[in-house]
Amino acid sequence: MSVALTKDDEGFITPAVPAASTSDAPEGSASTAAVPPHGNSELFASTFEVSVTLADQQVNPNSPLYSVKTFQELGMRPELLKGIFSMGFDKPSKIQEKALPLLLADPPTNMIGQSQSGTGKTAAFVLTMLSRVNYDLNKPQALCLAPSRELARQIMSVVTSMGKYTNVQTEYAIKDNLPKDATNISAQIIIGTPGTMMDLIRRKVLDVSEVKVFVLDEADNMLDQDGLGDQTLRVKNLLPRTGIQIILFSATFPDHVRNFASKFAPKANKIELQKEELSVENIRQFYMDCRNEEHKYDILVSLYQLLTIGQSIIFCQHRHTADRISQRMTAEGHKVASLHGAKDAGERDAIIDRFREGREKVLITTNVIARGIDILQVNMVVNYDLPLMNERIKGADERPDIETYIHRIGRTGRFGRKGISINFVHDKKTWLQMEQIEKALGRKIMRIETNDLDEMEEKMKQALK
Numbered sequence: 001m002s003v004a005l006t007k008d009d010e011g012f013i014t015p016a017v018p019a020a021s022t023s024d025a026p027e028g029s030a031s032t033a034a035v036p037p038h039g040n041s042e043l044f045a046s047t048f049e050v051s052v053t054l055a056d057q058q059v060n061p062n063s064p065l066y067s068v069k070t071f072q073e074l075g076m077r078p079e080l081l082k083g084i085f086s087m088g089f090d091k092p093s094k095i096q097e098k099a100l101p102l103l104l105a106d107p108p109t110n111m112i113g114q115s116q117s118g119t120g121k122t123a124a125f126v127l128t129m130l131s132r133v134n135y136d137l138n139k140p141q142a143l144c145l146a147p148s149r150e151l152a153r154q155i156m157s158v159v160t161s162m163g164k165y166t167n168v169q170t171e172y173a174i175k176d177n178l179p180k181d182a183t184n185i186s187a188q189i190i191i192g193t194p195g196t197m198m199d200l201i202r203r204k205v206l207d208v209s210e211v212k213v214f215v216l217d218e219a220d221n222m223l224d225q226d227g228l229g230d231q232t233l234r235v236k237n238l239l240p241r242t243g244i245q246i247i248l249f250s251a252t253f254p255d256h257v258r259n260f261a262s263k264f265a266p267k268a269n270k271i272e273l274q275k276e277e278l279s280v281e282n283i284r285q286f287y288m289d290c291r292n293e294e295h296k297y298d299i300l301v302s303l304y305q306l307l308t309i310g311q312s313i314i315f316c317q318h319r320h321t322a323d324r325i326s327q328r329m330t331a332e333g334h335k336v337a338s339l340h341g342a343k344d345a346g347e348r349d350a351i352i353d354r355f356r357e358g359r360e361k362v363l364i365t366t367n368v369i370a371r372g373i374d375i376l377q378v379n380m381v382v383n384y385d386l387p388l389m390n391e392r393i394k395g396a397d398e399r400p401d402i403e404t405y406i407h408r409i410g411r412t413g414r415f416g417r418k419g420i421s422i423n424f425v426h427d428k429k430t431w432l433q434m435e436q437i438e439k440a441l442g443r444k445i446m447r448i449e450t451n452d453l454d455e456m457e458e459k460m461k462q463a464l465k
């Protein structure tokens, strides 16, 4: 990808071509390669979206985006093919090429599918749901669970874009979305989070007698006994015992979940990654040595210009850290937003929508959106705090949480684009935690000087080239 960057008066790098205004962005103006279904951000027209990368990557047999087949050969219905092409997808990615024929074969077989972040897993399961439902039957037939409302909403936007030439009807099972007195869902595809899905089924608002596809996105997270595992299992136990194709997808399947996944989706076809394939090459990983907690804040502020070249996501351990940083930066005149689970549903939706549209360029958040969120213009992720096991598992120690790290940095570098991640370390403990991440992933995390803005800028420029 050639990212045109120039220096501004203060020596910071900025995109060479000013981004078009939001309202002016012509439909599909961005990357001809992958027009996201969600909104037309000003940045889609910026120099960051260069389709050459995609074309190059899709002919490189070592890339997870490579495929020998075409969508036509994968046996899709014509109206779905039309939907796929209208989204700018020319060729399937590796996971789509491998998974779709198995997912669409009859009789339906369960699937446990793994592929790196940003390589197109969503399309694989969305196309399966859209292929399997009977549009003449006004009853729920495919359920899809995701770990956050933000991800459920994003998956829905893919369903509506891909299914726009079908008569599909969809409904959410997320908090505060349905009217309280809703009595009967007749939509065919339901997407939501496990607690609300369970509630709707129990209250018989959602009749599951005709359900034939059950999808878990971010499946390792959805099945983890220390996380959403209980609720997900309860939803499954409310479904008919037989005749349901169970589809599990994630970029990570740690060993302790793998066994459970095989029981949850018995006799599944499996597509697995080797440990050394887990993170994608196009995300360049850096770290910065900060003197202490306060210095982390100062460094973040000094990075602001770089963070706003494209868009950035800053991950913190605690909600209150996210709020505090965002309040301080805002008070100092920077434009940032914060998003976490303590905010109410409407507020969360508004914040992520504004970020998607490029109205805010810096989003300060917690693990709530570490997984799945697909915003192509995000070219930088900062781990203000490294992810630790004890945030996810009660009583666990302070080992780094490798899976969450992989998902967090995977918010950049989507579908072959270049991205940068920066870890802040500020003492021996955090340095050792980062070293463990480096070892686990088998990839070098490069140091960037905190006091040399020129070097920082140069390294980042190189990484985004």
Ligand SMILES: Nc1ncnc2c1ncn2[C@@H]1O[C@H](COP(=O)(O)OP(=O)(O)OP(=O)(O)O)[C@@H](O)[C@H]1O
Residues within 6 Å of the ligand: 033, 034, 035, 036, 037, 088, 089, 090, 091, 092, 093, 096, 115, 116, 117, 118, 119, 120, 121, 122, 123, 250, 251, 371, 372, 373, 374, 376, 410, 411, 414, 415
């Ligand atoms: N065949 C394709 N051609 C072009 N773009 C594609 C294709 N398939 C998917 N994309 C785009 O690639 C991006 C990443 O896809 P997706 O969100 O499905 O990744 P993922 O594998 O689910 O990632 P994660 O593990 O982070 O959830 C999306 O913007 C999507 O529109």
